[in-house]
Amino acid sequence: MNRRRLLQTIAASPALLPAQQVNPSPDESAVLKADSPDAAGEPVRRFFSPAQFATLGALAERIAPSIGGRPGAKEAEAAAFLDFLLASSPRSRQGLYQRGLDSLDRAARARYQKGFAELGGAEADALLAPLKTKWTYTAPADPQAAFLRAAKADILRATANSRAAAEANAAGRRRATGLNPYWHVID
């Protein structure tokens, strides 16, 4: 659990109130609250190399920075999620990402003599120029443009669908947001 999440959990906890007396009935079931796995532990990286992961993290921050206090890709742990997602994705998708990240880092070293993760904002943005290509229905023929387009969409989605984004959306509202009907296994 990261520090921000820990503080949120403490703030929301009624632990300082006196414990209420509970007398469970031995005949009735109870409804207990639970949380998802990523509320407790740090995810284990299993797909990208350390260099690729660093490049992806830097790329994610350029694509979806934190703006005006709203969480960006970093707060959403988008890179860690994409490492998990790519680990079980089709090989073509894995290759697109691995080649794309390697190429981005190589371009940074050739142009600036340092890795992409170490670049300043303007330097990094210069290497993202293929994203300025006009949208077409099919993926761009240039592999780097195709990678950047795919990564942009995935980073934005992984950020928007994160717990951090949901909590920011819900802040100050009376109703929970982002809830949808989920279909369980039907058998």
Added chain:
Amino acid sequence: MAKFDHDVVIIGSGASGGMAAYVLAQAGVKCLMLEAGPMVDFTRHRSLKAVYDLPFRGFGEPGRFPHITQASEFDANLWIDEKKNPYSHPENDPYYWVRIRLLGGKTLRWGRASWRLSDYEFKCKDHDGWGENWPISLADLAPFYDRVEPLIRVSGRNEGWAQMPDGKLLADESVDSLSIQRFNASARKLGVPTTKPRRATGTLASSVNLLLPVAQATGNLTIVPNAIVRELGVDPKTGLVNAVHYIDRRSRREYTVPAKVLLLGASTLESARLLLNSKSRQFPTGLANTSGVLGRYLFDQFYVKNTVTALVPEARGGKGPRNLMGGAGYVPRFTNLKPGKPEKNYLRGWAWDFGSGGTPSPDLFPQWGAELAQTMADVQGAGFAMTTMGESLPRYEHRITIHPTLRDDWGIPAPHIEQRYTENEHNMAKDAMETGVALCQGAGFEVLAAHAQMVPPGESIHELGTCRMGADPKKSVLNAYNQAHDVRNLFVLDGGAFPSGGVQNPTLTIMALTMRASEYLMEQKKQGKI
């Protein structure tokens, strides 16, 4: 031996199976319904979840649905398991077979758009010389449309247009938003008709809430879920269907039930697959296939999703009056309506769904970071989008056959599906895109993106043909009442019966045809002909 004395066996529980049970059970006919999938309990099987609580943050499990693009991580468990239910297609001609195997079938997820077919479809060959006419006309089916529309509570607006027949509708008299009004005015200038959407009301409007409860309340309907039908048996003396062989989905135990009358509504491709898998001495190439066209003339309606995405400039930044954005509309087919030589470089035509008030995808903007965030805030709710739905032509070579070795998880031979879009469909999609751009520009909208890339065949979930009806038994499988020419106690009620399909969503017509066929069946029984 049957466990109870049923008059008919119905295979499938969706639009056609549900309607057959609705009509027949209320008329006192004892119905046994076999459904390949389980029952759905909306209370037990559905709950609210946040997207971040899903294992894949809403992306879905990679590779789980190679062909079902409609599946989200929220509803993944509604769609069929593609690994257990495989099929094949030519390597370079993908076919996206989208299935639901649950009680209620695809009516659990249908878009509810409900348009009547017109005589431009029923008598298409008379109009432009291509394909085959239906053996019925609008006048034959109109009385049944009249009864189905109120049953599923279709709302819309009657316009008196021949290509979009009027219906028994809940009148949609809502005022269009200003952006829709502007689009409609732009369309009028180019002679393009626009109208309100026509859609079954309610959030479900399914077989499981509108049809099956009524049928079951009569005491004349027995539903057996998890019954995967493997083959139909034929009486060697009479050539009639006399048995249904099915497998329990969970235990894999095999069963046989006798059939006096068989009503097949398993969906276009499943019904054809079952008939092709039911070979006998009388029907060595598949049940009811003396014509040789069983499985052939597969077609659908092609979709170009978001063929035009535009912005309403006055709505940027949340500005503009409150009634500027929102709402939706429909453009019926308007090309090649004059008889004879087509006015375009293609036959037939297309329709559009259009809607106002969405937010365009960030993919469309060549930006990132703070600049993109600013743009997305600016265009929120300012979008206008159009989707093309075009007629595809039924062709002899487009078909379903049985794969020589591929089997499903229950050992049943799996299908091989061949359909591709041809020059006619490609020309139509291009014309639709160019016309759509012109209409949006005429309305003063800012066009962000336009394309004419059709989704693969099958993805519209409007698969039709394979058991087409016709007047000539040598060129069709069914007669004008969905009854097999070869086997008088066999009816195919789903989309397989369609000889052509126009651009209209087919479910309403499937239900109307089924109502008509079911009443014909009762009349035939009264006369002792079945």
